[in-house]
Amino acid sequence: MPTHFSHSPIRSFTNSLRSPHGRLLDLRQPQVMGILNVTPDSFYPGSRLGPADEAALLHRAEAMLAAGAAALDVGGYSSRPGADDISPDEEKGRLVPAIAALRREFPEAFISADTFRASVAAEAVAAGADLVNDIGGGTLDAEMFATVARLQVPYCLMHIKGTPQTMRTLAHYDEDIVLTVLRFFRDQLAALRQANGGLAPADVLLDPGFGFAKTPVHNHALLRRLPELAPLGHGLLVGLSRKAMVYKPLGLGPEAALNGTTALHVLALQGGARLLRVHDVAEARQTIALVSAS
Template identity: 50%
Template sequence: MAKDTFLNRKITLNLKGELLDLSRPCVMGILNLTPDSFYSNSRMDSIDAALERAEICLKEGAAFIDIGAYSSRPGAAEVTTEEELQRMIPAITAISKRFPEAKLSIDTFRAKVARESIEAGAHVVNDISGGNLDELMFETVAALNVPYILMHMQGTPQTMQQKPVYKNIGLEVVDYLAEKVNALKALGVKDIILDPGFGFAKNTTHNYQLMNQLQNLDVFGLPVLVGISRKSMVYKLLGTTADEALNGTTVLNTIALQKGAAILRVHDVKAAVECISIVEKMQQS
C-alpha cells in the first residue's frame, strides 16, 4: 500500500460556507434518537441525553455528529415521517444552540426530513438508500447545496438481509455508486461522500470481501466513509456481542484507513481518533 493513500489527497467539504479539509481522515460520532438501534449504548432517549452525547463526541475529537431518528438495523420497525421529525428537529435545535461549532450530519432517507433538518441547523445529509427510498432526495440535496453521503444498499432496512446475492460485490458496489454519482453531479451536487454500506444487504463474507476491495473506490476521487462500528461483521465472526466489539472495530478501522477511508463513523470517538493518529504516523515514517 502506498504511503500517500490519504495523506496527499486534498479534499474539502463545503459546510454552509465553512470548508472542512479531509486530507487528514476524521471521525463521525453516532448519536441515535431511536429506542431500537442495535447498540444500546448509542440510544439517547431525551434532549439532555443527546446534549451529553454531543458534548462527549466533540470533546473526544469528532469532526461530525451523525444524528439518526430511524433505526436502520436489519428488521427495524417502520417509523413515520412525522415521528422521525419529532425526534430529530428538537435535538438538532438544542445541539446547534449549545454547541454552535458542531457539524451535524442527518441520517435519513426522506427528503422532507433532510430539508427540515438542514433548515434547523444541520450540515450534511447521510442517506442509507442512495436516493432509492425517496425519489425527491437527489433534487432536494441539490437545492439545499449541502454535502451528501451516498451509501450502497439493496432493498429496505426491513428486507435487506433476506439472502443478499452478489457475483462480484466490489464491482457491483462500484457500478451502483457510479450511476448514482453521475445522477447527483448532473443535478449540480458538488460534495459527495461515498459509503460502501457495510452491513446493509450484505452477509459477513460480503462485508469482508468489500473491505478487502475498498481501495477500488479510489477511482471516484471522492472521500469514502466507512461505518463498521460494533456491527455484526465484527461480533458474529468473533462469537461475541456488540458490547464486546470495540477491539474488532478498531482493527477494521485501521485497515479501512490504510485503504484510503476519509471518515470513520463510530460509536467510540476517542478510540477512532487514536487509530487515525497511529496510522498517520506509520504512513509518515
C-alpha cells in the same frame, strides 16, 4: 456490457465538505464522526438516546466533541435489519429538535442528518444540519437528489439493496460485490449530477454500506478492496463500529466489539477511508493517529 470509469481519474481525495451554513469539515486527513441515535431500537443499546432526553443528548455530544469528533451524525430512524418503519412525521419529531438543540449548544460543530427521506433532510438542514447522510443512496426517496441539489448541502451516498426491513433477504448478487458497488455509485453519481443541473457535485462522500444487504464474505471483500473505489474520486465514509461483521465471528455481542472495531478501522484507514462513523470517538482518534504515524 463493460463498465468504464475512465472519466473519473484515479486520485487521492483531498477535498473538504462545505456546509451551506458556512461550516467546513476538513478531510485532508482522516476524521471521526460520532454517532448520536435518538432512537429506542438501534442495534447497539449503548448508543440509544431518548428523543425527549435533551440533556443526555447534549452531554454525549459534548463528550464526543471533546474526544476529537470532527462531526456528529444524528439519526432518528433505526436502520438495523428488520427495524420498525416509522412515519416521516415521527422521524422528524425525533431528529429535527435534536439537531436544533445541538446547533444551539455547539454552534461550530459540523452536524450530519442521518436520513433517507428528502422532506426530513430539508427540515434537518433548515434546523442547522451541515450534511445529509443517506443510507438509501437516493434509492429510497425519488426526491432526495433534487433536494440535495437545491439545498447545495454536502451528501453521503451509501450503497444498499432493498430497505432496512428487506435487506437481510437480498444479500445476493450476480456479480462481484465490488463491481456491483462501483456500478451503483457510478449510476447514482450520474443521477445526482443530472439533478444538479449537469454540474458535478463536489461535496459527496461514498459509503460502501457495510452490513446493508451484504453477507460477511461481501463485507470483508469490500473492506479488503476499498482502494478499488478510488477511481470514483470521492472520499469514503466507513461505518464498521460494533457491527455484526465485527462481533459475530468472535462469538460476542455489540457491547464487547470495541477491540474488533479498532482492528477493522486500521484496515479501513489503510484502504483510504477519510471519515470513520463510530460510537467510540477517543479510540477511533487514537487509531487514526497511530495509522497516520506509521
